[in-house]
Every structure is written in structure tokens, then in C-alpha cells.
Amino acid sequence: MRLAILTLLAATAPALAADPRPEITRDAVQPQQVGVVHTLRQIPEACARIEGAFTGDAAEPYRFAVVRTSPSCQPRARFVDAAKAKPSQADGWLFNDLIRVPNAGCASQQAVVRVWRRPVEQAVKLDGQGQSRVYLDDAKQAAAGGKLAAIPMFAAEMGVEGEACGG
Known part of the structure; x- marks a missing residue:
């Protein structure tokens, strides 16, 4: 079941260029072929997985979706639409992860997915039995x-950086 389909076009990439340092540091993932759906990130506490795929379409070169991992999973966090939430550090969001996905058929192009996390201080009350x-x-x-x-x-949120390849 799709929780949300979040897509931003390559035009948004320049606005996102000055990223703060993410909580998770990783190298670029393996280059991905056009049309092959791949998992970008699992977020167990939200019962979600982020999947993406290069499309081969110049107007929308990369597409990604947030997919529920299991119908029986009970989420302890919520996945929200970045376009509506407008995450920023000034509003209590933490830049959690930066995922770069090279296009295997076009070395000058890569998808860039930015994951934001908004923590909440949760006091846990224990009963007499702990x-x-x-x-x-x-x-x-x-x-x-x-x-x-x-x-x-x-x-x-997602953007595409680099130049599209002809063909």
C-alpha cells in the first residue's frame, strides 16, 4: 500500500544544494538501471520503506515512493509529505540522511534523496512492575x-542533479 508518492522535479535541486551535515553518513549507492525499482532506505519506526527508480523520461527522470512495509506493523513514527511539512532545522527537524543514487545508463546524472527527522521528547511512564x-x-x-x-x-524530498543524457 502506498503511504505517499512524493516527487520533486530537478528544478528544486539548486535550492537544496547547501545541505547541513546529515546524521547518517554514507557513500553513494550502486548505480541503478532505468526501470529497476530499488530500496533507498528502511524506516522501521514508521513502518515504511522508500523505493525509487530511474524512469528514462526527461520530464521526470527519477520517481520515488514511500511504501508500507507490513500491514501488521504498528508505527511509532509518522511519514509526512515534505512539500507540506517544509522541514527545516529552524522548525525542529534534523537532517537525517542524504542518499545519492547514480544513474547506471547516464554517468552525469544522479537522484538525490534527503530524509528529515523530527524527534519528539517522549517520557515513558512505568508502572509498579517496571x-x-x-x-x-x-x-x-x-x-x-x-x-x-x-x-x-x-x-x-527528492531532486535530480547533473545533466540528462540524450538518447
Whole structure:
């Protein structure tokens, strides 16, 4: 099931050029062929996986989607649309990951995916037995009163850098 399809065109890449240092440091991934869907990143706490593929289309050279990992997974974080959330460090977001994906058929082109994380301070209350418990009636009352605890969020944005290859 698709949680969201988030696509930004290559025109947004220059605006994203001055990245802060990400929390995760990694090398570029292996070059990917056009049409081959590949996993960019797993985010277990959001029950999500980011998948991408080069399209071969000059108007939209790379496409990515956030996919739910399992119908039975219970998320402890939420994946939100970066275009709506507009993540920035000034708003409490942390630049979490920078993923560069070279195009195997076009060495001058690469997809760049930026993952942002917005942490939330979550105090865990333990009962007399040292366990963290959630009681259904208490949770229903909190939800009805609009007093649900905030949960961490993730957002991803994508751009394409470099020149398109002819052909």
C-alpha cells in the first residue's frame, strides 16, 4: 500500500544544494538501471520503506515512493509529505540522511534523496512492575479529549542533479 508518492522535479535541486551535515553518513549507492525499482532506505519506526527508480523520461527522470512495509506493523513514527511539512532545522527537524543514487545508463546524472527527522521528547511512564503499559480506556479518553502524545515524524524530498543524457 502506498503511504505517499512524493516527487520533486530537478528544478528544486539548486535550492537544496547547501545541505547541513546529515546524521547518517554514507557513500553513494550502486548505480541503478532505468526501470529497476530499488530500496533507498528502511524506516522501521514508521513502518515504511522508500523505493525509487530511474524512469528514462526527461520530464521526470527519477520517481520515488514511500511504501508500507507490513500491514501488521504498528508505527511509532509518522511519514509526512515534505512539500507540506517544509522541514527545516529552524522548525525542529534534523537532517537525517542524504542518499545519492547514480544513474547506471547516464554517468552525469544522479537522484538525490534527503530524509528529515523530527524527534519528539517522549517520557515513558512505568508502572509498579517496571512496565510501560497503554490502557485502552485511558487511550480512548485521551484521544477524545485531543490529548494524544506527539510522535516523531519523517519526511523525504527528492531532486535530480547533473545533466540528462540524450538518447
